[in-house]
Amino acid sequence: MPEMKATRDGFGEALLELGRENKNIVVLSGDLEDSTRAEYFKKEFPERFFNLGIAEQDVIGTAAGMSMDGLVPFACSFAVFLTNRAYDILRLTVCYNNRNVKIIGSHAGLTVGPDGATAQCLEDFAIMRVLPNMTVLCPVDALEAKKATRAMAETAGPIYMRLSRPPFPVITKETDIFEIGRANVIREGKDVTVIACGFMVSEALRAAELLEKDNIGARVINMHTIKPIDQAAIIKSAQETGAVVTAEEHQMNGGLGSAVAEVLVRNIPVPVEMVAVNDSFGESGESEELLKKHKLTDVDIANAAKKALNRKKRS
Amino acid sequence: MSKKSIDIAELKEKARQFRKEDLEIITRAGSGHPGGSLSAVEILTSLYYYKMNHRPKEPDWPLRDRFIMSKGHACPIVYVILANCGYFPKEELKTFRKFNSRLQGHIYIDVPGVEHATGSLGQGLSVANGIALGARIRNVSYNTYCLLGDGEIQEGSVWEAAMTAAHHKIDTVCAIIDCNKIQQNGPVIEIKNEEPIMDKWRAFGWHAIEVDGHNFEEIIAALDEFETVKGKPTLIKANTVKGKGVSFMEGQSKWHGKAPKKEELAAALNELGF
Numbered sequence: 001m002p003e004m005k006a007t008r009d010g011f012g013e014a015l016l017e018l019g020r021e022n023k024n025i026v027v028l029s030g031d032l033e034d035s036t037r038a039e040y041f042k043k044e045f046p047e048r049f050f051n052l053g054i055a056e057q058d059v060i061g062t063a064a065g066m067s068m069d070g071l072v073p074f075a076c077s078f079a080v081f082l083t084n085r086a087y088d089i090l091r092l093t094v095c096y097n098n099r100n101v102k103i104i105g106s107h108a109g110l111t112v113g114p115d116g117a118t119a120q121c122l123e124d125f126a127i128m129r130v131l132p133n134m135t136v137l138c139p140v141d142a143l144e145a146k147k148a149t150r151a152m153a154e155t156a157g158p159i160y161m162r163l164s165r166p167p168f169p170v171i172t173k174e175t176d177i178f179e180i181g182r183a184n185v186i187r188e189g190k191d192v193t194v195i196a197c198g199f200m201v202s203e204a205l206r207a208a209e210l211l212e213k214d215n216i217g218a219r220v221i222n223m224h225t226i227k228p229i230d231q232a233a234i235i236k237s238a239q240e241t242g243a244v245v246t247a248e249e250h251q252m253n254g255g256l257g258s259a260v261a262e263v264l265v266r267n268i269p270v271p272v273e274m275v276a277v278n279d280s281f282g283e284s285g286e287s288e289e290l291l292k293k294h295k296l297t298d299v300d301i302a303n304a305a306k307k308a309l310n311r312k313k314r315s
Numbered sequence: 316m317s318k319k320s321i322d323i324a325e326l327k328e329k330a331r332q333f334r335k336e337d338l339e340i341i342t343r344a345g346s347g348h349p350g351g352s353l354s355a356v357e358i359l360t361s362l363y364y365y366k367m368n369h370r371p372k373e374p375d376w377p378l379r380d381r382f383i384m385s386k387g388h389a390c391p392i393v394y395v396i397l398a399n400c401g402y403f404p405k406e407e408l409k410t411f412r413k414f415n416s417r418l419q420g421h422i423y424i425d426v427p428g429v430e431h432a433t434g435s436l437g438q439g440l441s442v443a444n445g446i447a448l449g450a451r452i453r454n455v456s457y458n459t460y461c462l463l464g465d466g467e468i469q470e471g472s473v474w475e476a477a478m479t480a481a482h483h484k485i486d487t488v489c490a491i492i493d494c495n496k497i498q499q500n501g502p503v504i505e506i507k508n509e510e511p512i513m514d515k516w517r518a519f520g521w522h523a524i525e526v527d528g529h530n531f532e533e534i535i536a537a538l539d540e541f542e543t544v545k546g547k548p549t550l551i552k553a554n555t556v557k558g559k560g561v562s563f564m565e566g567q568s569k570w571h572g573k574a575p576k577k578e579e580l581a582a583a584l585n586e587l588g589f
Contacts, residue, residue, distance in 0.1 A: 058441045058475035065445020092435045
């Protein structure tokens, strides 16, 4: 069994390390630093930490101001509040001005569980990736979240990173390379490609094992960068496998699946099946219950893969 | 710019000239916001020709005072003043609101001397606070000024920022409200009454000063007072007249976002003594 650890924990640890190395790192919070793990930084660097209260618009606007003279602000809260409540500030103050603001949205997706629909952000990829200048990340595990946090600090411009509440399997290794915009193929296969992000990569790996029992070879790609999406990796896999499944803990409209489909329809229109939340809100429940109800499990991915394969054979 | 010599008559003459150029570029563009730019002329002239430390030939001078134009629609008057300061050639003012121009319809970051683009109201004060907190962290000293409209403070985000500035004792931020009493569809008092504005900002922990926003002596005195206030941010409520200086525009909401026709420009310039 792989180690279980939340992506927010990996972020919190990396942020603390960055704080020690770089005095220009500053952190802003919408009174959720205990949940986002920004509190690790807060405890060691209180003079560079600002809890601006329950005021997400102000958190983002203030972060933009801080970024204007060389500081590197990380603005942290729940994904749903930062991306939705502060959207106009993100659009104009951050993206239009191309500010070096790092936006950390934790507790995204159905896997928040019992808090229910209000906290279960399922639209952040869609509304963040449509903004010019914005980069959108969703690390697969805590280790990748650490690397992604460092990459954010080293890369200029607005970057949004989605984090999750519960522990997820740590499936990457210390030596694996994380590069913004470069997808990682983590399992080879020749019949179908599953492109997933975040926790759904683990589900995709289990789906690949299920498919193997039926003699179907599934390639699995960890698409940790939703924008700029790795077009070359998508096209190459479509050419080599001829069928694609996308899997994400997000609305089907506008998310990873849409981003992948946009690349495929313009380059190599192979059959695509999307595993995602189908235009509905979440609800209270345990992760497993919610993922099952909304058809975001390994079995659902395997079924989608078979469907895509059948379409490939017919075409 | 020197703080030492204050020649009020000279400032008044500059203001008269700036009003002319503001109306000219809006007329040439065929669209724009004359009302809220004419109301802010004395405030902006006081900042750029009296109060702020800035170097037009060195726009990125690290110790310059910062100015955030939160009411970004009133940008033509800022462009006029920046050009007159020498940030960019005055000839470029003719390109205001035209295709391929840096002089975008709402204040734009690529214009030399402009710190930050705005245009959706209610966003500038948080940015000003962030600049000031950043300066505090980096242990450098300069002031940050932020100009808001009175209609603009209906945005809730302004009050989030107002709380932040007071809580963090940001005494290097001076917010100025251009209280011209008129918003796009009528008088502020009829659309959403904001009074008592002074009491509200004081209750939010600000040092608040009320001035006649067309009186240079009063504006300058308030800006000087701001620099003496420690431990809290300063608000200057500048009572102004929308469309100030052109009788047929004064107090008229229809001149919030409409360009004068050529004959209207001629009448306006005549009134201004040109």
